[in-house]
Amino acid sequence: MNYCSNCGAPVTYCIPPGEDRKRFVCESCNIIHYQNPNIVVGCIPFWEDKVLLCRRAIEPRLGLWTLPAGYLENGETVSAGARRETFEEAKASMGSLTPYALYNLVFVNQVYLMFRGRLLDCNFGPGEESLDVRLFTRAEVPWDDLAFRVIRETLDAYFQDRDQGEFSFHMGNIEPDWITEAGKTGNYKS
Amino acid sequence: MNYCSNCGAPVTYCIPPGEDRKRFVCESCNIIHYQNPNIVVGCIPFWEDKVLLCRRAIEPRLGLWTLPAGYLENGETVSAGARRETFEEAKASMGSLTPYALYNLVFVNQVYLMFRGRLLDCNFGPGEESLDVRLFTRAEVPWDDLAFRVIRETLDAYFQDRDQGEFSFHMGNIEPDWITEAGKTGNYKS
Numbered sequence: 001m002n003y004c005s006n007c008g009a010p011v012t013y014c015i016p017p018g019e020d021r022k023r024f025v026c027e028s029c030n031i032i033h034y035q036n037p038n039i040v041v042g043c044i045p046f047w048e049d050k051v052l053l054c055r056r057a058i059e060p061r062l063g064l065w066t067l068p069a070g071y072l073e074n075g076e077t078v079s080a081g082a083r084r085e086t087f088e089e090a091k092a093s094m095g096s097l098t099p100y101a102l103y104n105l106v107f108v109n110q111v112y113l114m115f116r117g118r119l120l121d122c123n124f125g126p127g128e129e130s131l132d133v134r135l136f137t138r139a140e141v142p143w144d145d146l147a148f149r150v151i152r153e154t155l156d157a158y159f160q161d162r163d164q165g166e167f168s169f170h171m172g173n174i175e176p177d178w179i180t181e182a183g184k185t186g187n188y189k190s
Numbered sequence: 191m192n193y194c195s196n197c198g199a200p201v202t203y204c205i206p207p208g209e210d211r212k213r214f215v216c217e218s219c220n221i222i223h224y225q226n227p228n229i230v231v232g233c234i235p236f237w238e239d240k241v242l243l244c245r246r247a248i249e250p251r252l253g254l255w256t257l258p259a260g261y262l263e264n265g266e267t268v269s270a271g272a273r274r275e276t277f278e279e280a281k282a283s284m285g286s287l288t289p290y291a292l293y294n295l296v297f298v299n300q301v302y303l304m305f306r307g308r309l310l311d312c313n314f315g316p317g318e319e320s321l322d323v324r325l326f327t328r329a330e331v332p333w334d335d336l337a338f339r340v341i342r343e344t345l346d347a348y349f350q351d352r353d354q355g356e357f358s359f360h361m362g363n364i365e366p367d368w369i370t371e372a373g374k375t376g377n378y379k380s
Binding site: 001002003004005006007008010011018021033034035036037038039071072073074075076077078079099102104106109111113128169171173 | 191192193194195196197198200201208211223224225226227228229261262263264265266267268269289292294296299301303318359361363
């Protein structure tokens, strides 16, 4: 941020009076421009013993597999956002959604909120941001070709819970690959 | 938003190519300025059969009672944010936190995430944004003087779950007072 989005004057980066951390401040119109984490909402769409994954048609991680997810928009609920993303990326319609997992990605200022839910039917296919959309059993999941660590964590938790016959709400922190994968070859292997 | 925060040029409000809704767009430096919901994190701090409430020293709802909560900051996890807000507003330290309830406030583009947790001890008191901080049993809660509808919903759910001996994760939508309370006198009465 270089300029005030309200008046166009240059902003300064300083600790405003009464606050405890640096903010972008406009000294021309006296506005503090707060910057806060974003919410990413998504689904684990299941059908019988399979989950639906999308192969990414866009960067980052083009060609790798992911669960449908994306930024929550103003004016929508978290579950509406998760349904929208699932329809946009996989042309799939979801039955009822249950909040399943929340992950902090503090290194990119994101909070992921993932729902689980049954597909309404088997009508699905790639949206504009996907190359392919397919159902996978636990054994068939392309574990070495998942796009993001948060997706692997979500799928790991889901299949473990499912196979144990009991789902609980999960919360965790995701570290960036370049810290936890340092010195390793290949992505997302534990 | 009137000006581009990157280059200072005036922005336009239009549907960018490939998108499905209006955004603030800078045609000078070709940046799309996305605006997304904010996360509010907070706690239900309990001690024996009581919960800790704060009487607000600031607008809005100055003088009314609330649970400690506030905007999640960049660089912190949701539980760290909930602890920080509880310490700032009530000078109270929390034991372990369990995700308890998520509420959509789409009319203000906020998502509330509330945790429940035991107070570490009975050392607490008003922070700068509070006039008073006190423990209340269910019967003692100032139900008619709660600051926000989302706080009443959270407390209602908490005490119901507690008295039934089983906690589950809650999700709901909060409507603005001016819709659901239209024609009624007094705030927050069901």
